[in-house]
Amino acid sequence: MSNRLRRMSALIRKEFAQIRHDPSSLMIAFVLPVILLFLYGFGVSLDAREIKIGVALQDQGKDADSLTAAFLASPYFQAHISRDEQLLEQELVAGRLRGLVVIPMDFSRQVEKDGASAVLQVIADGSEANTANYVQNYAQGVVNTWWAMRQRNHAVWDQHGAQLATRIWFNPELESRNSLIPGALAIIMAIIGTLLTALVVAREWERGTMEALMATPVAISELIIGKLLPYFILGMMAMLGSVAISVTLFDLPFRGSLPALLLSCGAFLLAALGQGLLISSASKNQFIAAMIALITGFLPAFLLSGFIFEIASMPPVIRALTHIIPARYLVTNLQTLFLVGDVWSLLLPNIGILLLLAAVLFFLTARKTVKRLR
Amino acid sequence: MANESLVIEDLTYGYGKHLPLALSALSATIRPGIVTGLVGPDGAGKTTLMRLMTALLLPSSGLLTVFGLDTCSNASQLHEIIGYMPQKFGLYEDLSVIQNLCLYADLRNVTTTDRRQVFARLLAFTGLESFQQRLAGRLSGGMKQKLGLACALIRKPRLLLLDEPSVGVDPVSRRELWRMVEELVDEETAVIWSTAYLDEAERCQDVLLLDEGRLIFSGPPQNLSERVADRCFQIQGISGNRRQVLARALQQQEVQDGIVQGQNIRIVLRAGHGQPALSVLDAGSEARLTPVVPRFEDAYIDTLGGGPGGTSLLAAAMTSLPRNRDVIVEAEGLTKRFGSFTAADDVSFTIRRGEIFGLLGPNGAGKSTTFKMMCGLLRPTSGTGRVVGLDLQKAPGKARSRLGYMAQKFSLYGDLSPRQNLDFFSGVYGLTGAHQKETVARMIDIFGLTPHLTNSAKDLPIGFKQRLALACSVMHEPAVLFLDEPTSGVDPLTRREFWTHINGLVEQGVTVLVTTHFMDEAEYCDRIGLIYRGRMIASGPPDELKTQTRSPQIPDPTLEEAFITLLQQWDAKHEEAP
Numbered sequence: 001m002s003n004r005l006r007r008m009s010a011l012i013r014k015e016f017a018q019i020r021h022d023p024s025s026l027m028i029a030f031v032l033p034v035i036l037l038f039l040y041g042f043g044v045s046l047d048a049r050e051i052k053i054g055v056a057l058q059d060q061g062k063d064a065d066s067l068t069a070a071f072l073a074s075p076y077f078q079a080h081i082s083r084d085e086q087l088l089e090q091e092l093v094a095g096r097l098r099g100l101v102v103i104p105m106d107f108s109r110q111v112e113k114d115g116a117s118a119v120l121q122v123i124a125d126g127s128e129a130n131t132a133n134y135v136q137n138y139a140q141g142v143v144n145t146w147w148a149m150r151q152r153n154h155a156v157w158d159q160h161g162a163q164l165a166t167r168i169w170f171n172p173e174l175e176s177r178n179s180l181i182p183g184a185l186a187i188i189m190a191i192i193g194t195l196l197t198a199l200v201v202a203r204e205w206e207r208g209t210m211e212a213l214m215a216t217p218v219a220i221s222e223l224i225i226g227k228l229l230p231y232f233i234l235g236m237m238a239m240l241g242s243v244a245i246s247v248t249l250f251d252l253p254f255r256g257s258l259p260a261l262l263l264s265c266g267a268f269l270l271a272a273l274g275q276g277l278l279i280s281s282a283s284k285n286q287f288i289a290a291m292i293a294l295i296t297g298f299l300p301a302f303l304l305s306g307f308i309f310e311i312a313s314m315p316p317v318i319r320a321l322t323h324i325i326p327a328r329y330l331v332t333n334l335q336t337l338f339l340v341g342d343v344w345s346l347l348l349p350n351i352g353i354l355l356l357l358a359a360v361l362f363f364l365t366a367r368k369t370v371k372r373l374r
Numbered sequence: 375m376a377n378e379s380l381v382i383e384d385l386t387y388g389y390g391k392h393l394p395l396a397l398s399a400l401s402a403t404i405r406p407g408i409v410t411g412l413v414g415p416d417g418a419g420k421t422t423l424m425r426l427m428t429a430l431l432l433p434s435s436g437l438l439t440v441f442g443l444d445t446c447s448n449a450s451q452l453h454e455i456i457g458y459m460p461q462k463f464g465l466y467e468d469l470s471v472i473q474n475l476c477l478y479a480d481l482r483n484v485t486t487t488d489r490r491q492v493f494a495r496l497l498a499f500t501g502l503e504s505f506q507q508r509l510a511g512r513l514s515g516g517m518k519q520k521l522g523l524a525c526a527l528i529r530k531p532r533l534l535l536l537d538e539p540s541v542g543v544d545p546v547s548r549r550e551l552w553r554m555v556e557e558l559v560d561e562e563t564a565v566i567w568s569t570a571y572l573d574e575a576e577r578c579q580d581v582l583l584l585d586e587g588r589l590i591f592s593g594p595p596q597n598l599s600e601r602v603a604d605r606c607f608q609i610q611g612i613s614g615n616r617r618q619v620l621a622r623a624l625q626q627q628e629v630q631d632g633i634v635q636g637q638n639i640r641i642v643l644r645a646g647h648g649q650p651a652l653s654v655l656d657a658g659s660e661a662r663l664t665p666v667v668p669r670f671e672d673a674y675i676d677t678l679g680g681g682p683g684g685t686s687l688l689a690a691a692m693t694s695l696p697r698n699r700d701v702i703v704e705a706e707g708l709t710k711r712f713g714s715f716t717a718a719d720d721v722s723f724t725i726r727r728g729e730i731f732g733l734l735g736p737n738g739a740g741k742s743t744t745f746k747m748m749c750g751l752l753r754p755t756s757g758t759g760r761v762v763g764l765d766l767q768k769a770p771g772k773a774r775s776r777l778g779y780m781a782q783k784f785s786l787y788g789d790l791s792p793r794q795n796l797d798f799f800s801g802v803y804g805l806t807g808a809h810q811k812e813t814v815a816r817m818i819d820i821f822g823l824t825p826h827l828t829n830s831a832k833d834l835p836i837g838f839k840q841r842l843a844l845a846c847s848v849m850h851e852p853a854v855l856f857l858d859e860p861t862s863g864v865d866p867l868t869r870r871e872f873w874t875h876i877n878g879l880v881e882q883g884v885t886v887l888v889t890t891h892f893m894d895e896a897e898y899c900d901r902i903g904l905i906y907r908g909r910m911i912a913s914g915p916p917d918e919l920k921t922q923t924r925s926p927q928i929p930d931p932t933l934e935e936a937f938i939t940l941l942q943q944w945d946a947k948h949e950e951a952p
Contacts, residue, residue: 003483010480014469021468021509212464212525215428215535216481217453371449373430 007218011226018200019234028196029234033188033242040184041177041250050078051135053099054088057081061108063150070146071101076138092125099124099135178253181246182334183307186327187298188242189265192235193272194279194297195290201227201280202289211373220371228273235269236262246338256337260347264333267354271326272297274361281368301327329354379533379564380404380427385436387422396422397587400436404580406532407561411578411595412568415865416836418584420568421461424537427566428458440533457531461538463522467511471502471521474510478525496524499554515737516547523554534558534565540574541863544736544891545934546941552577570863572671573893583674585865590677598673602642605630605676606668607649609639613658617877624684624874626650631672631681633870634877634898636917636933642672644680671866671894681870687820688844689878692851699726702885703748703854707757710743717743719908720757725901730876730886732896734937735905741889742858744905748887749779749856762853775804778852782859784839788832792823792842795831796849803850817845837868844875855879857888861895873898893933904940911944 019025055071057064071079080097082088091097102121110118122139124132204210213223243261246252275297283289303309304318305327311319322328329350336343385400397419404410412420425431426438429449438445443452458464465474475496479489497503500520505513510521519539526534536555540548552574559565567578575581575595583591583598591598612619620639623632628647633640643649652661675681703725710718718740725731735741746752748759750766750773759766764773786795796814805813818824821841826834831842840861847855855876861869869892877898880886890896896916903913912919920931923939931939 006480006483006485010477014466014473014477017473018466018468207467208460208462209464209466211425211430211460212458213481214430215453215456215458215460216478217450217483218481219450371430372432373425 003217004219004222008222008225011218011222012229015200015226015230019230025196025200025234029192029238030241032191033238034245036184036188037181037242037245037250040180041246049076051076051098051131051138052078052080052096053101053135053139054080054082054091054097056085056088056100056102057083058085058105059103059107061111063108063111064103066150067103067107067143067146070142070149071139074138074142076134077142089123092123095125097125098128098131099139101139177250178339179335180307181250181252182338183305183331185239185242185246185334186268186305186307186330187301189235189239189269189330190272190297190301190327192231192238193269194276195293196234197227197231197273197276198279198283198289198293199286200231201277202284202286205280205284206286214371214373220369224277224365224369227277231273231276232266232269235272236265239265239269252338254338255341257342260333260342260344261337263351264330264337264347264354267351267358268326268330270358271354271361274358274365275326277365278361278368281365300325304328305331307331324357326354326357378403379406379441380566381437381439383437385423385426385438386434387419387426387431388434395434395587397426400587400589402582402589402592404564404566404582406564407559408579409555409559409565409567409577411575411581412566412584413570413572413575413578413581414584415570415868416863417586418865419587420570420584421537423584424458424460424535424566424568427533427535428456429453455532457526457529457534459522459526459534459536459539461541463518463525463539465510465518465522465525468509470507470509471513472506474521474525475528478528482529484529492528496527499557500524514547515543516550519543519547519551520554523551527558530563532563534563536565536567538568538570540569540571544739545893546736546938548574549938570865571892572674572866573669575670581670585678595670598677599668599670600673602668602673602676604665605643605645606666606672607641607643607663608635608666609641609652609655609657609661610637610664611658611660611662612637612639613660614656615881616657617881619655619657621684621874621877622655623650624681626654631675631870632684633873633894636897636915636920640666640672642668642676645676675866675870678867681867682874684874686875686878688848688875689882691816691820692848692879692882692884695727695853695883697728697883699728701725702727702762703731703887704760705744705748705757706760708744708747708754708759709756710740710747710752711755716908718747718754718905721903721905721908721910722757723903723910723913725885725887727885728880728883729901730880730888730899732899732902733887733889733905734891734896734902736941739905740908741905743908745856745858745887745889749777750774775850776852777854777856778847778850779856780843780847780858780860782862784832784843786831786839786843786846789830791828792831792834792838793818793827795842795846799846800849805850813849817849821845836864837871840864840868840872844872848879852884854885854887857886859889859891862891869895893937896933904937906941906944912940 055068057068068081071077085102088097088100092100100123102123104119104121107118107120120143122136124135126132243254247254276293279289279292279296283292304322304325306322311322311328314322333347333350336346380403382400382402385397386395387397388395412423414420422431426433426445427440429445429452432446440452441455445452466477469477475493479492484492497506500523502517502521502524505517510518513521523539539551555565555567569575579594581591581593581595582589609619609623616634616637616639620632620634623629623639623641628643628650629641630644631642649663652663701724705721705723708718708721709716721744723731733741733745743752747754748766750770753767761773762776764776766773787798790798793814796817800810800813818827823838823842826838831839834842861872876886888895888899896902899916901913901915902919903910916933919940920933920936923931923936928935
């Protein structure tokens with residue numbers, strides 16, 4: 001065995017021995033992913049089901065009744081019916097209702113006369129903008145469906161033209177879990193790649209072991225690979241474990257192939273590790289390294305990856321910024337792999353960009369790191 | 375030249391434009407076959423020089439070659455031939471002893487076949503054979519230091535660099551380390567040992583003495599000591615108060631430097647001056663001046679122009695406390711167990727008003743545990759601690775308001791200025807209004823802090839940090855002072871100044887409890903308690919402990935020798951009857 005190989009494998013074995021002895025690394029690599037998965041699998045849901053709304057029924061006609069029945073039957077709403085609009089308004093102000101549908105006095109008459117001129121009022125609680133949107137859209141949906149049914153029952157085809165026939169692809173039940181969990185996987189790998197790596201290198205500086213290492217014949221490239229490889233393997237293991245849990249426990253579909261998954265995650269991990277190493281070469285203090293890693297690694301992966309917040313709806317400046325966030329590309333790839341399949345025309349460019357980001361980060365790290373103390 | 379393993383020429387190093395130079399225009403040569411001491415107080419530039427020698431830093435200007443290898447251009451070849459033990463030993467605390475050795479063996483290209491032999495030799499050499507599977511973090515300070523040395527010796531280095539290997543290590547372990555290193559030195563190997571302990575300099579064949587980045591002496595330590603030959607004396611047979619005698623002696627024109635040594639006082643006379651008249655010192659009729667062998671430290675202080683005077687402005691500004699011999703601090707059967715481990719076992723002692731009591735003991739013996747229980751920072755499993763008659767468990771707040779505490783490490787707010795620190799601590803101790811303002815102003819005046827008032831406390835020179843720490847702990851005029859290794863890492867001049875204040879305060883009736891590793895410091899104590907394996911195994915005045923351990927081999931033991939003998943005796947007794 002050449003000296004170079006021996007030194008490198010010694011460093012790698014050392015790192016694994018340390019990981020084994022250090023409960024915090026094991027927690028981050030294996031316990032945290034499980035917690036995050038359970039959180040996103042069971043706890044967080046972006047789907048609005050059974051939104052509490054009030055229906056103020058001021059009309060006593062047949063159409064008003066059947067529309068009310070349609071609201072009651074909708075799985076998206078939990079409707080409270082009342083004749084007293086004021087009472088419902090108070091409930092809305094108190095936050096016990098998220099929206100209010102007012103069916104006015106002459107509703108049935110208007111519908112009978114000319115369907116297009118009938119007016120309904122929908123009031124939504126704007127303090128929760130997201131839910132307000134749902135209230136508005138779902139209410140529209142309920143009314144549309146009701147109108148279509150009514151036309152059919154009256155054996156009159158809609159004079160107003162074509163009807164929408166919506167079909168949702170890839171995630172027909174619109175389960176938010178199905179797109180959240182791939183995002184959670186990206187977060188997990190960002191934590192292992194960036195935070196853990198930045199921390200363990202800073203720790204070597206703090207404990208003075210880096211100084212001792214540097215005074216040995218070990219080369220700087222060996223030191224870097226000795227840190228990189230163990231955490232690459234750890235990150236991949238955590239990822240595979242998480243995918244297994246997602247598929248078995250949360251019934252997520254996985255429509256892509258294993259090579260595509262390994263390739264996407266591997267490219268992302270390289271970028272994340274590069275970022276971690278760059279942080280640790282800039283800060284030799286665990287606390288500061290952790291802070292920088294959280295702000296530049298974890299938070300962007302959370303906020304700017306499109307995992308929770310739609311990138312398309314961000315302001316242009318922020319949208320431009322997301323292009324240098326590695327997690328963005330991984331989230332897209334993972335969502336594609338889980339829900340669609342191996343769409344190489346989408347996956348490959350993203351993998352390419354990730355590798356490019358990794359190369360830039362490694363170049364910066366290599367330029368900053370010399371075998372000296374400052 | 376074959377006879378020079380390391381050549382330093384006009385070496386300068388600075389950490390930044392606005393900071394003072396860490397090393398300025400240093401020139402020296404270091405020979406193989408001997409131990410060269412790199413001696414100086416904290417901040418003198420020892421670690422910087424070590425890092426330059428290992429090529430972990432590059433000189434700002436000047437040249438440094440190790441066995442002909444320039445550190446700038448030949449770093450990788452250099453790393454093949456050096457063994458380096460940084461401060462904190464460079465060990466992986468979460469790896470076992472054998473894992474640490476294996477790692478460094480691989481990094482130093484020791485092949486598997488050679489390895490068994492090398493490990494066997496090193497483990498036997500360091501006495502770590504039976505601890506191979508233990509995690510390095512669980513070793514005692516002394517054992518960590520030996521493991522650090524073993525890791526640096528995996529492949530026999532031509533240059534062995536030890537950066538403050540004896541910091542925080544007890545005298546017993548310190549001796550063993552010296553023995554081990556002296557065994558190692560041969561014709562081809564150069565050893566550099568950096569230390570803030572001046573007594574260690576005397577064990578080196580050659581010394582580089584650094585002060586504030588400048589080389590103030592290089593050569594065999596005896597050459598420096600010779601400068602004060604015939605000028606070192608002990609005042610023996612003192613019948614009066616020896617602290618007052620010292621204060622008076624230091625006021626004499628003839629006296630350059632003086633310290634307490636048990637019941638005696640050691641003085642160094644100014645060059646060209648005669649002996650001071652004993653009658654002026656009021657040391658009693660039995661007092662006499664006896665010439666003693668000069669020490670490296672005597673000469674060091676002399677080179678720097680002598681120590682500080684003997685009067686403490688701090689003590690003068692303090693209200694004196696009643697003169698009686700009441701028991702002020704009392705420990706009664708203090709015991710602390712952590713799980714199945716007994717850190718302190720039935721420790722009892724009393725300290726009377728105006729007494730200095732020292733707690734001594736090897737690392738991990740239970741000193742700090744006892745100390746923390748006495749400060750009310752740790753709850754005893756059983757037993758009680760009382761300060762000024764107040765039980766630390768029942769009235770901790772009230773008891774603490776009567777005591778001043780100085781922690782081992784710099785424990786002030788580094789980002790605040792000295793004035794802000796003083797304001798804060800005086801406020802914490804309940805000083806308010808005009809009284810607070812006056813006190814803070816007085817402290818600034820007494821400790822000469824005016825030029826540093828706007829700096830951050832963390833950027834102060836070490837001597838000023840020390841002064842500030844003392845100022846912060848005495849503003850509320852406590853009746854009791856607790857000092858935890860107050861002068862470790864501090865230069866001898868600052869240590870003398872510190873003890874001048876402590877002596878002055880004690881004369882005003884303040885009671886002092888101090889822990890220390892410095893035997894010099896222990897000599898200032900009226901009584902010492904020796905803690906070992908959680909128990910107090912001996913106590914008494916320093917001189918009494920020395921007398922107690924006299925033997926035909928060591929007829930006149932130093933305090934350090936007495937200390938080691940007492941530990942050995944205890945071990946011998948307890949091994950016979952386990």
